[in-house]
Amino acid sequence: MSSSTAASGIEPIAETAPLSLSSREPHVPADRLVAEMVPPPRFDSVRFATYIPDPNQPSQSEAVHVLEDFAGGLGGAHAVSAGRSFFGFGKARAKAPAGPRGVYLDGGYGVGKTHLLASLWHATPAAPSLKAFGTFVELTNLVGALGFQQTVRTLSGHRLLCIDEFELDDPGDTVLVSTLLGKLVDAGVALAATSNTLPGKLGEGRFAAADFLREIQGLSARFRTLRIDGEDYRHRGLPEAPAPYSDEQVTKAAYATPGASLDDFPHLLEHLAHVHPSRYGALTDGLRAVCLTDVGPVPDQSTALRLVVLADRLYDREVPVLASGVPFDKLFSDEMLNGGYRKKYFRAISRLTALARDAKGFVEA
Template sequence: MTSGVPQSLCERRPHVPADRLVQEMQPPPRFDAVRFDTYVPDPGQPSQAAAVAALGSFAAGLGGAHPSGSGRRRWFAKKPAAPAGPRGVYLDGGYGVGKTHLLASLWHATPADPSLKAFGTFVELTNLVGALGFQETVRTLSGHRLLCIDEFELDDPGDTVLVSSLLKKLAEAGVALAATSNTLPGKLGEGRFAAADFLREIQGLSAHFLPLRIDGEDYRHRGLPEAPAPYSDEVVTKTAYATDGASLDSFPGLLEHLARIHPSGYGALTEGLSMVCLTGVGPVPDQSTALRLVVLADRLYDREVPVLASGLPFDRLFSEEMLNGGYRKKYFRAISRLTALARDARELPGQ
């Protein structure tokens, strides 16, 4: 890349083949180095330390031969006997309590070759089914030791049934399961967690899952200020030109571009960037656009790409109607993550 000339996300049109979707089902770069001993439990929330201990025991129990009797189960092989104890764990807690950190730590701690462990978000898993087809996805994942699903989406009935059916097939093949989820509409902020909803929605699988409740506040905001004030267009543009590997786009233009790319390609869209610079950040116009922005925010956060922006602060992206609606958990997560990335940008040299 040429020094001093920012890239443009709007000029990128990534295509991600299906086999790459499978290969990339590993914890994202932000979570490459996380382990159980790098999770710092809040002393005021004993459920956090208890969850770490329970997950460590669960990982240790996944050693030994695959329940099918081989590294990868043959399609017509005899169904293995159900192992003793739960074959799944569900991390039950609000956003920002470290569920993804713990889920990735479980992936790393499970004694199996990385090719026999899969980690992805609910959206990435549904994208995989869309790319491979249901039966081929079952065949591809059946020989795995562990499947971790982050942010299991309980607010989309169709996809919930699809993934529930997939998990049932994988559980029958002896694959251990681990998941986190969002809350159903109307539950956020009411002091209720999602375990009962999750166990009801994964039809016929609830007996396989051990719920682990993780209480606490959003660690990204413990003792920290609200979303930092945006910069001017001039500062954002000047920084983009002065930073190797930065991108520069107008926020409205980026939102339009996201509509032309499948969300499965948003990770590839951000590859190789050292910083994302956005001018003219303003209110997101509609829910479809907002949900695409949520996925982009997740991919940027996973890859630890700082975001420098002008316009409105990120805690004013979504309307009151959106923040009070069925997808509000997603929007609060996006605000939390974009705010963290905005703080990262402020800590860079020259800011």
């Protein structure tokens, strides 16, 4: 019997106890990190044709057209040897063209940036082994696992590198990513990225960005920015997310659902501190649902940022989240929601709310 069940005095209603995230300590070999640099399950079947632009936001339709042209320009030989310009237009050149070598999708959370980025990956006429897709965190984790030089060698033969949720949280990441992308662009790799922050504003409000202005401006110069306006599609025209359930409802649903996990939220947050964020995806392997009891406000920023990464991995893998305690929009303090990481926290709230809506059926069942 789990600690949550014992504490509540609830008798299990299935012979097999739920799984527990807090008891998992996955090991992720470096070759798995490379192999998993593809669009996650939620975005495996998306295409440009399945993106539904908001008719009130012309920037969304424009982004589709630009990215379709971009994908078409990545066919044939490697970008440098083919002598193409960034979008595949213009006269042949003997070396990589000057100017932007990537496209940067900027916009609020929930406007479909990841959908478009994954569609670009799918539409690029190259074998999966010649294109890579990952979050910014996953890219920096890959460098940590392989080493800088091996990461350069591994990715240099690619046609395209897609980076989702591009974020610079510290000076070390700024210099690391700036150097890495510079070498990849020189090798002819095209870049595509999404973020909630314009490239020239990356790092703003988080660290002494002015001290690293050269690196930040260098990153900005590598991208053509496409602004995508609109509201969060995850909640457009949908009912409000269900209110938190009781501990008893969550626990019963966990025992009644094969493949569900059951964890006390404070204990899970403690466990996340001992698992590298690169392993959070593996932490969720095989889960049908995540059930959490005693959800409460996150105590500090380090814990909050780890929770954001877990929320992203759960969302990518379409794992519903059933919870008791406070609503997800109460997870982060006003100070956090007004600070430098506010866009991360709002994204996490949006995604967890969508997953809570997906979990409603487990209680009703």
